[in-house]
Amino acid sequence: MTTAAVHYPQPGQRVGLSPAPIPPRLLAAGHLADLATHLATFGAFDPRSISSTLLPELERSGLTGRGGAAFPAWRKLMATADADTSKRPVVIANGAEGEPASRKDAVLLRNAPHLVIDGILATAAAVGAHRCYLYAGRDGLEAVAAAIDERRAAGGGGAKEAARIQLLEAPDAFVSGEATAVVNAIERGLAVPRDHVAHLSTAGLAGGPTLLHNVETLAHIALIARYGSEWFRSAGTVDDPGTRLVTVSGDLAQTRVLEVPGGMPVDEILRLAGWDPDGLRAVLVGGYHGAWIAAEDLSVPMSRQGLAAHGASPGAGILVTLAKGRCGIAATAEIIDYLASQSAGQCGPCRFGLPALASTWRDLASGVPDPSVRTRLAGLAIAVNGRGACAHPDGTVRLSRSAARVFADDLEQHTEGHCLHAARRSAS
Ligand code: SF4
Incomplete structure (x- = not known):
């Protein structure tokens, strides 16, 4: 019964930009902004001028990370700056989009690379970092490399600082953007997660304090550094500013x-x-x-x-x-199948639990009657959840549970070997 159910963006597929409902901020300089347009739009910026004020401004702004975990941006910065170690902090900009349904970081890096560079340099100045990395897919890296070249050609102090940013290509794998996988990729060339025994802010890259932010978070930081927290809060809601x-x-x-x-x-x-x-x-x-x-x-x-x-x-x-008319069971089975294939194969829940979960969803989607499937799904979720070194099993369980809840009618039919949407699917 299964069909290709999920239409996520394919590699190389063109991504359109929709008009913003308010004047754009991150993309205010327009498409493929060069250095001159960037400066004309946002104004010149000296990262050293905000090194002592950035932390309180970030705290007042309420900015949370845009990579997924939504951790308060100021807390990470403070933990890295205050790390009790003789090692110098490192800043990592994470633009890896292993998630097949995400394209926003690539779009940002292509269209506003200078804003991301400003964010890297601002945070580096605030925590006293000398080494900075940008880790992203090839598309985004090319845009940032061209932007760094532009700065080098333009000369000045900013050119020297931007040239210190090392670029590293992220492999196209779901877990490649996980925070510890990013550190592993830079350290060992292997983008697989590792145990969260220590916080990156105190013991990250080479055991030193490491500030790792998503590239969109860094672009927001570049704007907050220029215009302040009140400006940032003038868009969005009290709970979800910016x-x-x-x-x-x-x-x-x-x-x-x-x-x-x-x-x-x-x-x-x-x-x-x-x-x-x-x-x-x-x-x-x-x-x-x-x-x-x-x-x-x-x-x-x-x-x-x-x-x-x-x-x-x-x-x-x-x-x-x-x-409407699409089968939620088939769509979920396809995604869970993909997620099971993306395990780094290091932990039991991923190596054994996720394939079992995927096979249960696959059988369900294929119309194999199984009255006990709900119990099986619930048991597998308990066996897998919270037991991996990273959040990959937990995220997969979250999806599985939500599908069983939202597509309860479909699930009922599929346990008896029927699909409410099969006729419409085969007609389409
Ligand atoms: S939980 Fe899975 S993806 Fe995460 S580290 Fe373990 S094997 Fe790798």
Whole structure:
């Protein structure tokens, strides 16, 4: 019964930019901004001038990480700056998008590389780092390399600082952007997660204090460093200040990246991306480690607080749409199959638990009758959740549980070997 159920962006596929509902911030300089346009749009910036004020400004701004974990940006910066060690801190900009449904970091790096560079240099000045890395897919790296060359050609102090940023290509694998995998990739050339026995802020790269931020977070930091926390808070809500980049994909003609104010309802974001929410059955919010939300609940704000009741979070700002008439079981089975294939193979829950979970969903999608499938799914979730060295098993369980909840009717039919959507699927 299974069909190719999920339409996430394919490698090399063109990604469109949708108009922002408010004046854009991160993408204010327009497409493919060069140094002159960047400076004309945002103004000149000396990272050393904000080294002592950045931390309190970040705390007042309420900026949280845009890579998925949503950790307060100022806390990471403070922990790295205060680390009790003789080693000098290191700054790492993480632009790896192993998540197939995310394109926002690549879009940001391509269109606003200078803003990300400013964010790296601002945080490096604030924590006293001499070494900086940018880790991202090839597309993004090329744009940043060209931007660094532009600065070098323009001369001045900023050119020397930007030239210190080392560029490293991230492999195209789901877990390659996990924080400890990034450190491993730089240290050993192997992008696999490691045990979270110590915080990166105190003992990260080569055992030294390491400030690792997502590239979008760094671009926001570059703007807060220029314009302050009040300006940042003038968009979004009290709970979810500022703007965020969102990638909308799925049953759409073209994947879109948009910059939206914090707390904007999910259905409004979908409309801006060109999709009528009435034509949807559900939306996967937060990416492959996220949770399905039923169409009738899509007026929920795209914020941590708003999505919590649905067991979801914005993650890296990801919405994957599932059109009416599509089978939620087939879509989920396809994603869990993919996630099981992306294990780094280091921990038991990943090596044995995820393949078992994937095979259960596959059988379910294929119409193998199994009245005990709910019990089996629940048992596997308990066996796997919280037992890996990283959050890969937990994220997969979150998706599995949300699918069993949101597609309860489908699940009921599939346990008896039927699919409510099979006729429509085979007709399409
Ligand atoms: S939980 Fe899975 S992905 Fe994470 S470190 Fe262990 S084997 Fe690797």
